[in-house]
Amino acid sequence: MISRRTILTASLALGVSFVATGRSAWAEDQRILQITSPREITSLALADTSYHFRRLRVAETLVTITPAGKLAPELAESWSVSDDGLVWTFVIRSGVRFHDGTELTPARVRDAIELMRKSRNNTEMVSQLPISSVDVDGGAVKITLTRPFGLVPDFFTDGPAIILAPSSFAADGSVTQIIGTGPYRVAKIEGKASVDLESFPDYWGEPARIGRVHFTGTTSPDTIANMAEAGQVDLVLGLPQALRDRVAASGGVRIKPVQTARILGPIYNAKDVRFDDPAERKAVSIALDRKGIATAIFKNPDAAANQLFSPALPDWHDPKLPPIERNLAEAKRLLASAGWAPGPDGVLVQKGTRFSFPVFVGKQPEMAPLAQAIQAQLAEVGIEVVLEKGSQAPVLESVANGSFVFGFTRRNYAAVPDPVATLLVDYAEATSAQAVWGGINYHNADLESALQRYVSATRDEDRAAARDELMALSNSDLPVLPLIWYDYNVSISDRVDFDSVPVDALEVSFWIDRVKWAD
Amino acid sequence: MRRLRGLGAVLIGHVLAAAGVAVAVATLAFVAVQMAPGDVAFRIAEARYGERISLQTVDQARAATGMDQNVMVQYLRWVESSLTGQLGRSMVSGRPVMPDVWRSFQTTSGVAVTGVGLALFMSLIIGFAVGMQQDRILDRAFLFASAILSSVPSFLIGIALITLFAITLRWLPAAGNNRPGYAILPSCTLALALLPDLSRVARNAVVRTLQDFYPTYGRIKGQSWPRIVFRHAFRPTLVPIVAYFGPLVAHTIGGLVVIDVLFNLDGVGTRLIDSVLAADIPMAMGAGLLIGVSVVAVNGISDIMVQLLDPRLSTARLWP
Numbered sequence: 118m119i120s121r122r123t124i125l126t127a128s129l130a131l132g133v134s135f136v137a138t139g140r141s142a143w144a145e146d147q148r149i150l151q152i153t154s155p156r157e158i159t160s161l162a163l164a165d166t167s168y169h170f171r172r173l174r175v176a177e178t179l180v181t182i183t184p185a186g187k188l189a190p191e192l193a194e195s196w197s198v199s200d201d202g203l204v205w206t207f208v209i210r211s212g213v214r215f216h217d218g219t220e221l222t223p224a225r226v227r228d229a230i231e232l233m234r235k236s237r238n239n240t241e242m243v244s245q246l247p248i249s250s251v252d253v254d255g256g257a258v259k260i261t262l263t264r265p266f267g268l269v270p271d272f273f274t275d276g277p278a279i280i281l282a283p284s285s286f287a288a289d290g291s292v293t294q295i296i297g298t299g300p301y302r303v304a305k306i307e308g309k310a311s312v313d314l315e316s317f318p319d320y321w322g323e324p325a326r327i328g329r330v331h332f333t334g335t336t337s338p339d340t341i342a343n344m345a346e347a348g349q350v351d352l353v354l355g356l357p358q359a360l361r362d363r364v365a366a367s368g369g370v371r372i373k374p375v376q377t378a379r380i381l382g383p384i385y386n387a388k389d390v391r392f393d394d395p396a397e398r399k400a401v402s403i404a405l406d407r408k409g410i411a412t413a414i415f416k417n418p419d420a421a422a423n424q425l426f427s428p429a430l431p432d433w434h435d436p437k438l439p440p441i442e443r444n445l446a447e448a449k450r451l452l453a454s455a456g457w458a459p460g461p462d463g464v465l466v467q468k469g470t471r472f473s474f475p476v477f478v479g480k481q482p483e484m485a486p487l488a489q490a491i492q493a494q495l496a497e498v499g500i501e502v503v504l505e506k507g508s509q510a511p512v513l514e515s516v517a518n519g520s521f522v523f524g525f526t527r528r529n530y531a532a533v534p535d536p537v538a539t540l541l542v543d544y545a546e547a548t549s550a551q552a553v554w555g556g557i558n559y560h561n562a563d564l565e566s567a568l569q570r571y572v573s574a575t576r577d578e579d580r581a582a583a584r585d586e587l588m589a590l591s592n593s594d595l596p597v598l599p600l601i602w603y604d605y606n607v608s609i610s611d612r613v614d615f616d617s618v619p620v621d622a623l624e625v626s627f628w629i630d631r632v633k634w635a636d
Numbered sequence: 637m638r639r640l641r642g643l644g645a646v647l648i649g650h651v652l653a654a655a656g657v658a659v660a661v662a663t664l665a666f667v668a669v670q671m672a673p674g675d676v677a678f679r680i681a682e683a684r685y686g687e688r689i690s691l692q693t694v695d696q697a698r699a700a701t702g703m704d705q706n707v708m709v710q711y712l713r714w715v716e717s718s719l720t721g722q723l724g725r726s727m728v729s730g731r732p733v734m735p736d737v738w739r740s741f742q743t744t745s746g747v748a749v750t751g752v753g754l755a756l757f758m759s760l761i762i763g764f765a766v767g768m769q770q771d772r773i774l775d776r777a778f779l780f781a782s783a784i785l786s787s788v789p790s791f792l793i794g795i796a797l798i799t800l801f802a803i804t805l806r807w808l809p810a811a812g813n814n815r816p817g818y819a820i821l822p823s824c825t826l827a828l829a830l831l832p833d834l835s836r837v838a839r840n841a842v843v844r845t846l847q848d849f850y851p852t853y854g855r856i857k858g859q860s861w862p863r864i865v866f867r868h869a870f871r872p873t874l875v876p877i878v879a880y881f882g883p884l885v886a887h888t889i890g891g892l893v894v895i896d897v898l899f900n901l902d903g904v905g906t907r908l909i910d911s912v913l914a915a916d917i918p919m920a921m922g923a924g925l926l927i928g929v930s931v932v933a934v935n936g937i938s939d940i941m942v943q944l945l946d947p948r949l950s951t952a953r954l955w956p
Contacts, residue, residue: 153812156686160729164693165685291730308739308902309729311814333812333900340811340900347802347810367803509689510682514675517691527687551691 149329150613150632153344154354157309157334161292163233164241168276172354172627173314173332174325175216176279176297179207179226180270182534184619184628186429188270192221192280192298202265202575207273208257213321215282216302223253229280230258232290242275242533245541265573267580271533274625300325300630310334316630325630326617338482345370345608352618353608354627358415359482361606369611374604375620378429378531380422382600383491385523388558390470392522395594400451402598404498405491406443414486415601422599425591426530429602429622433536435588441599448498457499465499473501474522477515479508484525487601516553526554526597531623537571540587544568544596556596564590611635646943650936654929661928662718665920666711668912676915677703683728683914701727714921723925724918728911733922737907741926744892744903747819751826752888755834756877758827763838763873764865770843778839786832790891794825794898811900822899829891830884837880841873848872875946881938885931 158166170176181191190196193207213221230251233243247263260269272278282296295303300322301314312332316325333350335341342360344350346367356364356372365372383401385392392398407421423441426433457465457472465472478488492502502523505511515521528543530536543555544564564587571583607620617633669676677698678689685693698704702713717724723733766778801821802810809815845851846869854864893905904923911919 159684159686160731162684162730164688307814308736310900310902311812313814331814333814335811335900337897337900340898343798343803343810344812344900347798348806349802349809349811508682509687510678511674513682513689513691513694514678517675517678517694553690 149331150327150629151331151350152352152354152629153333153335153341153350155336155338155341155357157336158306158312159309161295163277163292164236167279170295170297171276171279173312174299174301174626174630175295175303175314176281177299178278178280179273182274182623182625184621186534186623188534196270203262205260205269206257210321211256213298214319215296215298216317217282217284217296219282221280221298223256223258226258226280227251227253233278241277242272242538243278246272265575267572267574268535268538271535271538274533301330326633330629348610351610351613356606356608357482358604358606362416364608370608371615373607373609373618373620375622376427376429377603377605377622377624378427378536379527379529379603380425380427380597380599381525381527381603382422383523383598384526384554384556386521386557389522390467391472391474394455396451396455398595398598400448400498401495402441402595403444404448405494405600407441407600410487410490411601414483414490417604420601420604422602425597425599426536427602430530430536433584433588438592445497452498459499463499464501471501472499473503475503475505476523477507477511478504513553516557521557528554528597529624534623537568541568559596561590561594646939647936650932654932657932658925658928661924662921665908665912665924666917669915669917669920670707672912672915679913679915680727683916710917714918723922726919727916728914733918737904737922737926740902740904740907743813743901744905747822747826747895747901748888748892750819750823752830754823754827755830758831759834759838762835763842767839767842767846782832782836790825790829791894791898793828794895797821797825813901822895822901825895826888826891830888838873838877841876842869845869845872871945875942878938878941878945882935885934889927
């Protein structure tokens, strides 16, 4: 016979055991550094998650970038270039072992570079280099170019330029596991959201300070915020800007923000009748209230961008440039000078074409309010913006089928430390036809000439002159309308030594091997 | 013998139904991917490369995944690979579909079994507690409260539980499935979402059973209420509850997708939705197939249990 008391006791015991299981589970893994970021491991393809495994300090490149943004040796001890600028020599670090115990050799580096060269993807930098041959020369690898190119070390900091052990690859060349040389090795990858890391005892450099790390990939911004507020994660690397204040107010965590080289801004089709005149682009630019958007949506008035390159790129940022102030009267005048007149419903019209276009709004938490703000602000000068849901794919599809007019880019100009690499992909004649995220159909012969002079310069003063011209052209032509410079936010729990967490403005690495526990 | 024959017929019916439903759901997933607006290759490339998507990566994705082939060829290719039990490779990750779908299924079934079990356990307690008090204040209060609670969406329940147990008390993880206690809040969310309806079914079953002849006969014989309830009324009360399991499981799948997203679980429902949005046809069909099979399996188990609980139903035709 089961009494009512028995049932109640059993229910209570079940509830207590549930909670106890959770609490003991929590206690057991407290010494694992729990980190999360809004990125999942969708595949192991180099073009995809190589960036991620480099950030997790599993895989390394020949050359790296310090948190201060300077080039630094990693798997290459040093590098040099011949006087004619055609032969680059990378001395390969000795005593480096892959996580499977095999040794890093110059021959392995040569093979890896040959594989990178085969990529036909314009988002991978090494394949853009004018390489004619790669050879082993003792303990070094010699890269011979077809023409001088000053950014070779910069291009080898790119994510897909990680050097993996041969055992990482299947017979068909696809990556089946990540066997790198970094201070952490992969212990387990489970699904797309869970990676366990452990420190690699044979690491060539300073060993990781924390032995075990668990990474959780989380694409839902609210879930990230919940995890940070619950103290479930020690580091949130890339806390969405819109959630920064909410998480900071929860207590138990502190936020370290840094301004990145990533810009958020509108891009347009320069051949479309609505944007083919520089006056139209300028009108749209000054119709936007940057300060208001930066303050209300991004909670940071300093995020208002007045040029393409943020202060995170000090050599490329012009601190003397004034803010772009909103000026509706001037915007209307410019639009009128370009032949646009208000139609019966108030929307501008030119030869039967309405100044109206669709914009795809991505799922990032800041994008919906941003798009609504732009829609309202442009409406005040007679421009109609129709908001549609969709992220990169529909934008790219509209570019491919020729219907693209206007969209948003979240362009990182520090994919490699020198922003010229990104400018080359976006605006050099050889690649710009395939490039989208720097604007569509924008061509400027002066800009392309300056790009070529910059990369082939052998003297610093020549390079500086070309850089000044590139900055002036990008800030006057507005191929991307500068709107917001993104912050990179790291939420740090009080279990972690706040000062030990480097925050990387160029988004190259999480530098988790340098992180220490608070005690 | 007659009862065994009845059970066998039900079993065969469900095995045939499982095969049919699995193929139908997988085919629907394939059609859903094809019907979604936009070029499939762009969606695959976006899922695969994220913000590094370019026109070249789209071309690569199209060639690598065979999306440049005829739709029927793509479908038949999947049928061919599923006949070998492999379900093909994901167009996004490049990994074999089966291990990923199976791992997601395990995550989902862990949460679902715990949540449904908890809901069943609690609903039986509540059902008996209020059913034995029919039309009294406790019963009326329950009917009123359950009507209100059944309209609360599961994500609100989940947010409330996260706020209380994860953020405020910090007893349980807010999300993720790398901690042993990860399933508690998702399971409780599911249980609380199912509880109002399941408790009403239990309550109504108890009321009907107690109105039957044998409880009255037991009382005439001088048996105690607990003896009447647990020796005589418990089993017949279970019949409608177990029969309710079929629609309950179908209802649960929708709720589980919400729970997956809220708690960052790599469950099979999220995998199905993500793969349809990403046009990852093999993954969508694999996840759809597993969901279809599991719904039919639960229906089958439910039917068999009903027959075991009430042998009079063994001659009834439970499967159309």
